[in-house]
Amino acid sequence: MSLVPHLVVPHLVTTLRAAGCVFAEDEADLILAAATTSAELAELVERRVAGQPLEHVLGWAEFCGLRIAVDPGVFVPRRRxxxxxxxxxxxxxxxxxxxxxxxxxxxxxxxxxxxxxxxxxxxxxxxxxxxxxxxxxxxxxxxxxxxxxxxxxxxxxxxxxxxxxxxxxxxxxxxxxxxxxxxxxxxxxxxxxxxxxxxxxxxxxxxxxxxxxxxxxxxxxxxxxxxxxxxxxxxxxxxxxxxxxxxxxxxxxxxxxxxxxxxxx
The missing domain is CATH 3.40.50.150 (Vaccinia Virus protein VP39)
Incomplete structure (x- = not known):
């Protein structure tokens, strides 16, 4: 990807934490991995800060070791x-x-x-x-x-x-x-x-x-x-x-x- 993680991560973590994301570091890693351009990164972060579930932002949820596609509006499978x-x-x-x-x-x-x-x-x-x-x-x-x-x-x-x-x-x-x-x-x-x-x-x-x-x-x-x-x-x-x-x-x-x-x- 074209992003520079060691420059982007601290700011991203701070932004996510300020938005109330408890696991900001983990979420930052996942969002960085999902974004292929700076513009896409900005869009994903904006959606997460606006309160969209992380799974909707990423487009997938982990369930029993699988990546399950989850589009906006769709129920996110729960760990329980x-x-x-x-x-x-x-x-x-x-x-x-x-x-x-x-x-x-x-x-x-x-x-x-x-x-x-x-x-x-x-x-x-x-x-x-x-x-x-x-x-x-x-x-x-x-x-x-x-x-x-x-x-x-x-x-x-x-x-x-x-x-x-x-x-x-x-x-x-x-x-x-x-x-x-x-x-x-x-x-x-x-x-x-x-x-x-x-x-x-x-x-x-x-x-x-x-x-x-x-x-x-x-x-x-x-x-x-x-x-x-x-x-x-x-x-x-x-x-x-x-x-x-x-x-x-x-x-x-x-x-x-x-x-x-x-x-x-």
Missing amino acids: TEFLLAQAGALTVPGTVVVDLCCGSGALGAALAAGVEVELHAADIDPAAVACARRNLAGRGAVHAGDLFDPLPDALRGRVALLLANVPYVPTASIALLPAEARVHEARVALDGGPDGLEVLRRVAGEAPHWLAPGGHLLFETSERQVASAVRIVTGAGLTARIAEDEDFEATVVIATRNPHAVIR
């Missing part, structure tokens, strides 16, 4: 979701039929498919997210545009062994309390879970038994305070449920399973 992926990976064997609902950038599906060959389908209602997911899942899976199960091929009904649904679960009234990076710069549809944060989950759980194979699993994140209600929702839909938690990731995952002998009407 790596715990959900670990739970999914433990249930996956080659050839598993996987559906990633509310897929966002496609990070979950991409990371899962990077470790084992699966039949992967992903879906999201947000056009910007679908565009990202199609880039991230190119050659690994099919990405469908639409609301939850609506765009999925009918041939998947009763065949899905693993249903990943990283549904939005922030209560509507709590959206205003989120950091500006999420509240302002990520699609609201990826954050807002309705009055109690569980509206999208209710819709997913209500239809999941018709799509899951006997013994198939639905996995989703929720908050610690919502987990009891979330479990009631999936058990009310006829699924059994267990909870997995990790303090390091500050993550709570519900794993709901279709009874192999249940008759779905």
Whole structure:
């Protein structure tokens, strides 16, 4: 690149720190690596100082060791979701039929498919997210545009062994309390879970038994305070449920399973 790092870095770090970037040194290195000209560097720094998420500025997020393309406005995959992926990976064997609902950038599906060959389908209602997911899942899976199960091929009904649904679960009234990076710069549809944060989950759980194979699993994140209600929702839909938690990731995952002998009407 044409920039001179030893001259640029101190000023860049100072600028980022003044804008409230806690890890200013690390961010400076990443932004410098992304910029190919002084003009591009100035643009990237201006966007970051204006409050855009670093991942949107760079155009990618790191998730499970992968670089996931993340365009402006698209939900940035969280580190805690790596715990959900670990739970999914433990249930996956080659050839598993996987559906990633509310897929966002496609990070979950991409990371899962990077470790084992699966039949992967992903879906999201947000056009910007679908565009990202199609880039991230190119050659690994099919990405469908639409609301939850609506765009999925009918041939998947009763065949899905693993249903990943990283549904939005922030209560509507709590959206205003989120950091500006999420509240302002990520699609609201990826954050807002309705009055109690569980509206999208209710819709997913209500239809999941018709799509899951006997013994198939639905996995989703929720908050610690919502987990009891979330479990009631999936058990009310006829699924059994267990909870997995990790303090390091500050993550709570519900794993709901279709009874192999249940008759779905």
